[in-house]
Amino acid sequence: MTKADIVNEIAKKTGVDKASVLATVESFMDVVKDSLTSNENVYLRGFGSFIVKRRAQKTARNISRNTTIIIPEHNIPAFKPAKTFVGQVKGDNNI
Numbered sequence: 001m002t003k004a005d006i007v008n009e010i011a012k013k014t015g016v017d018k019a020s021v022l023a024t025v026e027s028f029m030d031v032v033k034d035s036l037t038s039n040e041n042v043y044l045r046g047f048g049s050f051i052v053k054r055r056a057q058k059t060a061r062n063i064s065r066n067t068t069i070i071i072p073e074h075n076i077p078a079f080k081p082a083k084t085f086v087g088q089v090k091g092d093n094n095i
Contacts, residue, residue, distance in 0.1 A: 036077045048081040 042050040057073045
């Protein structure tokens with residue numbers, strides 16, 4: 001499903017015009033990106049969490065040059081789904 005598909009689906013279900021829905025979806029994504037950039041996690045109850053994970057420094061190998069390089073520690077964005085969301089995807093009705 002693409003962003004355009006999401007916008008079309010929301011516009012169809014809510015009756016709001018596509019331009020407004022697109023602006024809302026874009027704004028949501030911008031807020032999530034800005035929050036993660038400033039090391040703030042985003043928690044959406046019943047859906048999941050957008051979190052910042054810290055990767056430790058590690059040593060890697062460059063096979064073509066047969067050398068080792070050090071990859072510095074860095075942050076990466078991640079998504080952790082809520083238990084109810086995982087249960088719905090699995091088809092588990094007990095959660």
